[in-house]
Amino acid sequence: MKQGLGTQLRHLIELLDSAVATSYAEAGLDYRPRFTPVIRALAAKEPRTIGDIATAAGITQPAATQTVALMLKKDLLNSVSSAADGRQRLIGLSDRGRALLPQLHRCWAATTAAAASLDADLPYPLSEVLAQAIAALEQQPFGARIRDARERTHNKEPT
Template sequence: MKQGLGTQLRHLIELLDGAVAASYEEAGIDYRPRYTPVMRALAEGTPRSVGQIAEAAGITQPAATQTVALMQKEDLVTTMPSPADARQKLVRLSARGQALLPRLQQCWAATSAAAASLDADLPYPLSTTLAQAIDALRQQSFGARIRAARVRLSPVPPLHDHQEKS
């Protein structure tokens, strides 16, 4: 039986994230792969709001908020009130996060080389295919595609609230 797209993607993420997590462990770094987009967004040293981190990292604001909270518990980042608006928090790398950055950058370079190696082994580079898939889903969401497919495939019109349901 052919696996569905979601199952394949979850399995791919498990394979990739598992290997990346193991590489951090092998390097003697206590670090989770999910922190990387935030670390990269903060690596230049400029404090940023969670919204700015999310935008720079290419992740959602809720994901950035959750990740920053986890990283704060592990003393990788610190927060401070924004001088422009005290209601807004700015995030920056802690001393521990800054000290870890050079070792992480070495790991990221190795991960990038491994990703290039994977791309070279495939008929179509995975990184390019993923970027194209993301762009296509920005044009038409997967939810919209499901709804359109349901209409095309369904011989029975969907029930609406004003119709009697049996």
Template sequence: MKQGLGTQLRHLIELLDGAVLQAYMDAGLDYRPRYTPVIRVLAQQQSATIGQLAELAGITQPAATQTVALMKKEGLLLVVAGGEDGRQRVVRLSPQGELLLPRLQACWQATKRAADGLDAELAFPLSACLAQAIAVLEQRPFGERIREASKKLQSTT
């Protein structure tokens, strides 16, 4: 039986994230792959609001909020009130987070080399295929496609 798209994607993520997590563990780091987009943004700029982190990291605001909460709990981030009225939360790396950067960057370089090698072995580079799929779905979301397919099915029955 052919697996569905969602099942294939979840399996792919398990294969990739599991290996990346193991690489962090092998490097002696207690660090989750989901932290990387946030750390990368904060490594490039000193601080950011949750909304800015979400936009710059390419993740949703709820995902950014959850990730920041986990990272703060683990001592990797500092979160302070900001903005004119103090309602915004401004995030920056903690001293502990800053200390991890060189080791993380070494892991990221190895991961990028491995990803480049994977792309080279595939008929169609995975990174290019994913970028194209994201761009196409941003133009016409999958939910809209499902609704259209449902209407077509209903009209044929």
């Protein structure tokens, strides 16, 4: 039985994330792959609101909120009230988070080299295929494609 697209993607992510998580552990870091987009966003500019982090990291706001909460517990980030709007929290790297950056940059360089190696082993570079798939889904979301397919199937006369 052929696996569906979602099952294949989840399996691919599992294979990639587990290897990256292992590489962090081997480097002596208590760090999760899901922290990387947040750390990169804050390394580029801080402090940021959760919404700004989500936009910069290319993740949803709920995912950013959950990830930031985990990272605050691990003392990788700090949170302060905004001077302009006390209801808003500004998130920045903690001293501990900032101190990890050199090790993280080395890990990220190794991960980037491994991704290039994977791309070289494939008939089409995975990174390019993923970028094209994302662009295509931004033009026509998968939900719209499902509705169109359902309509075509529903309107098709039985033979």
